[in-house]
Amino acid sequence: MLTIDALCKIYPNGTQALEKISLDVDAGEIVALVGGSGCGKTTLLRMISGLEAPTRGHAALDGEVIDAPHPAVGIVFQEARLLPWLTVAQNIAFGLDHLPKDEQDRRVDEALLRVGLAGYGKRWPRELSGGQAQRVSIVRALVTQPKALLLDEPFSALDALTRESLQDHLLALWETHRPTLVLVTHDVEEAVALADRAIVLQPKPGRIFADIPIDLPRPRDRLSPEFAEAKRLVLKALDGSINQPHSHQAGRVQSPAAGGSF
Amino acid sequence: MSEATLDQTTTTNAQPKAARFAVFGTSFLLGLVLPVTAGLLYEAAFRAGLVQARLLPPPSRVFTTLWKLAQSGELTTHVLATTVRVGMGFGLGALVGMLLGALTGASRNARRLLDPTLQALRAIPSLAWVPLFILWLGIFESSKIALIAVGVFFPVYLGVMAAIANVDRKIVEVGRVFRLSRLALVRRVLLPAILPDFIIAIRSGLGLGFMFVVAAEIMGASEGLGYLLVDGQQLGKPDQILAAIIAFAVLGKIGDWLIVVLTKPFLTWQDTHQRGA
Numbered sequence: 001m002l003t004i005d006a007l008c009k010i011y012p013n014g015t016q017a018l019e020k021i022s023l024d025v026d027a028g029e030i031v032a033l034v035g036g037s038g039c040g041k042t043t044l045l046r047m048i049s050g051l052e053a054p055t056r057g058h059a060a061l062d063g064e065v066i067d068a069p070h071p072a073v074g075i076v077f078q079e080a081r082l083l084p085w086l087t088v089a090q091n092i093a094f095g096l097d098h099l100p101k102d103e104q105d106r107r108v109d110e111a112l113l114r115v116g117l118a119g120y121g122k123r124w125p126r127e128l129s130g131g132q133a134q135r136v137s138i139v140r141a142l143v144t145q146p147k148a149l150l151l152d153e154p155f156s157a158l159d160a161l162t163r164e165s166l167q168d169h170l171l172a173l174w175e176t177h178r179p180t181l182v183l184v185t186h187d188v189e190e191a192v193a194l195a196d197r198a199i200v201l202q203p204k205p206g207r208i209f210a211d212i213p214i215d216l217p218r219p220r221d222r223l224s225p226e227f228a229e230a231k232r233l234v235l236k237a238l239d240g241s242i243n244q245p246h247s248h249q250a251g252r253v254q255s256p257a258a259g260g261s262f
Numbered sequence: 263m264s265e266a267t268l269d270q271t272t273t274t275n276a277q278p279k280a281a282r283f284a285v286f287g288t289s290f291l292l293g294l295v296l297p298v299t300a301g302l303l304y305e306a307a308f309r310a311g312l313v314q315a316r317l318l319p320p321p322s323r324v325f326t327t328l329w330k331l332a333q334s335g336e337l338t339t340h341v342l343a344t345t346v347r348v349g350m351g352f353g354l355g356a357l358v359g360m361l362l363g364a365l366t367g368a369s370r371n372a373r374r375l376l377d378p379t380l381q382a383l384r385a386i387p388s389l390a391w392v393p394l395f396i397l398w399l400g401i402f403e404s405s406k407i408a409l410i411a412v413g414v415f416f417p418v419y420l421g422v423m424a425a426i427a428n429v430d431r432k433i434v435e436v437g438r439v440f441r442l443s444r445l446a447l448v449r450r451v452l453l454p455a456i457l458p459d460f461i462i463a464i465r466s467g468l469g470l471g472f473m474f475v476v477a478a479e480i481m482g483a484s485e486g487l488g489y490l491l492v493d494g495q496q497l498g499k500p501d502q503i504l505a506a507i508i509a510f511a512v513l514g515k516i517g518d519w520l521i522v523v524l525t526k527p528f529l530t531w532q533d534t535h536q537r538g539a
């Protein structure tokens with residue numbers, strides 16, 4: 001389980017980016033973090049990944065406090081960040097150095113196959129499209145089989161069609177080992193399509209405004225009325241979070257679908 | 263994404279070798295047009311008796327001198343002497359420049375400690391060292407190699423330091439996320455990331471090495487292309503001076519070309535706007 005406990009972050013320039021964020025994410029759960037620009041989503045993800053230290057509070061995985069990058073926590077950035085001097089296959093194997101070569105190859109081939117890039121292993125990153133590069137970057141994080149994977153707007157630079165197909169890819173990948181996913185997104189549709197819960201953040205300083213369970217069965221039908229209703233709820237909370245930036249009252253919104261996990 | 267697109271891209275990449283060679287040949291020939299025409303015109307003017315060629319001998323005489331030097335084995339001796347000096351000075355200067363550049367680029371404390379001193383030393387015109395080096399190391403090889411090494415050191419040091427300090431934080435974070443040790447981070451992320459800049463740094467280092475070998479050999483040597491220059495001046499043989507200059511040009515070009523060719527296989531990943539040009 002991923003636990004975030006009263007986490008605060010004040011940047012050296014005095015910006016208070018996060019104030020007392022507390023959040024529990026069950027193993028295998030998919031949580032979407034949504035919120036306006038600058039409300040601290042990236043900051044929160046960087047704290048959980050151990051790339052940056054919180055000012056107060058902490059994040060912990062299965063009780064183990066994260067104070068540096070953790071082997072069981074992977075992260076996918078907004079840009080693919082592939083290493084341009086490694087081939088696609090070498091990029092995917094970047095975190096597998098400790099494994100024997102044939103095991104590395106096996107995992108890389110399987111990963112490429114799963115994201116529809118079989119045969120692309122020998123290419124250079126410059127020979128990939130944006131969507132292909134982002135798929136490689138996702139599997140690079142997943143082949144190490146992390147318990148938790150953090151994704152910071154991984155699809156935001158892509159067009160709507162590609163985005164939708166990558167969302168499906170992500171779900172299919174998640175099915176195999178069921179890691180915990182924490183997904184930052186601007187896109188309410190994406191949050192509702194993927195997540196078990198949408199956490200709406202509020203800016204200045206960043207804190208949790210609403211925690212909205214999304215109890216829709218998978219695979220989800222994006223055209224169903226339940227889907228639309230869930231989207232409406234998240235959107236409404238998002239509007240609320242942006243329009244009352246100085247309220248310290250964290251709202252709580254009920255699940256759109258009956259018989260939720262509460 | 264489909265197999266068809268995959269194949270297509272692969273074939274466009276594998277441009278026919280012959281075609282590429284033809285392009286290379288054309289641009290090579292184009293570059294020759296100006297010097298060759300000028301040489302032929304001057305030669306013609308000389309043959310027609312239009313110019314007095316005592317101070318500027320025509321190409322034919324320069325090449326004859328070069329040929330004679332080559333046949334007598336003298337040219338080999340001089341070229342070898344110069345090559346060895348440049349090679350050793352360059353090796354020494356580039357190695358130290360690389361190590362110190364990597365150190366100051368990677369560690370802020372090292373930079374604070376070392377960089378001000380090195381920058382101050384850099385402000386000294388390198389030829390000003392000559393008397394001191396001769397006093398310390400004698401008139402023979404060591405002082406020459408030291409001078410060349412100093413010339414090579416600074417561009418390599420500066421290039422490597424700047425390249426390491428400028429490696430994109432985003433790329434370095436990828437290494438951190440995968441928990442690379444400091445050494446592994448240098449080996450697997452920093453070094454490959456700076457390779458293109460590093461090659462530029464050692465190329466300019468080699469260029470300076472050739473500049474300083476001339477200075478070193480002019481200040482006193484019994485062999486080397488620089489000696490040929492001085493000898494030609496003292497004996498009033500401009501054709502020998504020009505022959506030595508040509509040999510310098512060819513040698514420098516070969517050195518630069520060797521660096522380019524030897525490092526090319528490591529740079530095929532590059533995504534620059536002039537790929538394959």
Ligand SMILES: Nc1ncnc2c1ncn2[C@@H]1O[C@H](COP(=O)(O)OP(=O)(O)OP(=O)(O)O)[C@@H](O)[C@H]1O
Pocket residue numbers: 011012013015016017035036037038039040041042043044
């Ligand atoms: N390195 C930094 N130093 C100082 N302040 C920072 C730094 N990084 C972010 N901030 C500030 O912290 C706040 C939260 O930034 P963050 O990048 O986490 O927002 P975000 O929710 O990811 O926004 P977006 O949706 O635009 O990506 C912002 O006010 C930002 O200006």
Ligand SMILES: [Mg+2]
Pocket residue numbers: 041042043
């Ligand atoms: Mg962000």
